[in-house]
Amino acid sequence: MEEPQKIGAVLVVGAGIGGMQASLDLANAGFKVYLVEKGPSLGGVMSQLDKTFPTNDCAMCTLSPRLVECGSHLNIEKLTYSEVQSMAGGPGAFKIQVRKKARSVDTAKCTGCGTCMSGCPVRNTIQVPEPAQELPSEESAAIIAVTDEIMERCGRDKQQLIRLLQEVNSRFNHLQPQALKRIADQLGLPMAEIYGTASFFKSFSLEPRGKHVIRVCMGTACHVRGAQRVLEELERRLDICTGQTTEDRLFTLDRVNCLGACALGPIIAVDEQFHGQMSPAKVPKLLDQYLEQESA
Ligand code: FES
Known part of the structure; x- marks a missing residue:
């Protein structure tokens, strides 16, 4: 045939x-x-x-x-x-x-060496966000004092920029604009360079984060055991979407790809504490625990 x-x-x-x-x-x-x-x-x-x-x-x-x-x-x-x-x-x-979409690279000639990255003009044209609002002078002075203390500890050195950003991020729960301005002034760096570094790493946040960060694992092992339903329940209870922070700045909700404890899935981490074998029914009790801590 x-x-x-x-x-x-x-x-x-x-x-x-x-x-x-x-x-x-x-x-x-x-x-x-x-x-x-x-x-x-x-x-x-x-x-x-x-x-x-x-x-x-x-x-x-x-x-x-x-x-x-x-x-x-x-x-x-x-x-x-x-x-x-x-x-x-x-x-x-x-x-x-x-x-x-335009690649701005000749794919026939590109060997993937990465040299073009060092001359990339995008890094130099990073938009520096405007400071959100003028802070009262006492609050502003307190932020500068904390930033100075961090710089004293880590060293006033351009080489220490990432460490300084890590400290500011963990101290203020985000990269506080005034603290960044202080670092830029003290190190003699343009704000564009600070924001260029800050926006490169996912672990830094330019938006204020909640006191507790909830990370829901959406890796394969957790996903097949119902992580999506847990995430949806958290979104519903907290009345926010993934990536957002509650109005009272108590919780930020994030998703991650694997927390490295697949056998316990579906798993979520609240700050550094892991909660395994989660289900939508367990979500209210878990949140109450943190709310009670807060009111106490
Ligand atoms: S897939 Fe969730 S912990 Fe690995």
């Missing part, structure tokens, strides 16, 4: 492990594949993982062969840093518009 003729092309959206495998299967079956990925490279979340649940397999060992094969397959056209804009038509005759 004659093989049916393969016609047309296939579009796969997302170049994570699933998208890559689907593209390879289709390309090997004779289809032309357009693989669209909104990130700048193939691999998706799996490329950021060390091990995978539940087998503890090395993530890169699973991913690398597919990356290489996808990267060099003649039937797969990679459209990275791109997004689907619109879709029209029906089965067999889809018309899809894809928006390709």
Whole structure:
């Protein structure tokens, strides 16, 4: 019997492990594949993982062969840093518009050496936020006194900038603008450089954080055991979305990818304390515990 003729092309959206495998299967079956990925490279979340649940397999060992094969397959056209804009038509005759974002890099010449980062103009044009409001002079003096004490302890040295920011972040629960201004003045650094460093690290916050930071693990092990429901219950009880802080500045709600205690999942951490085998029903009791501490 004659093989049916393969016609047309296939579009796969997302170049994570699933998208890559689907593209390879289709390309090997004779289809032309357009693989669209909104990130700048193939691999998706799996490329950021060390091990995978539940087998503890090395993530890169699973991913690398597919990356290489996808990267060099003649039937797969990679459209990275791109997004689907619109879709029209029906089965067999889809018309899809894809928006390709500017990379400002010649991908044919790029070797991934990273040298361009040191000359990147974006670092020098960082927007420095305006100080939120003028503080009363006593409050302002107290912030300067605390900042001076931190600088005395850590050293008035540009090399110590990250350590100084860590101290300010933990002392004020965020990078207090006046403290940053004091550091910039004392070290003779432009505010753009301070904010450039501050905004590079995820552990720093430019917004005031709550007294207690709740981190909900959304890693695979916790996710399959219902972490999403725990997160939703926390959002509902605290009346905030993930990443926000309650009005009374008591709680900030965050999500993380793995807290390193997968066997106890779903797990959440309140400050440094872990609470394992969480469920939506346990959320009110846990929050009450902290509210009682506060009122005491
Ligand atoms: S997935 Fe590892 S602690 Fe949640």
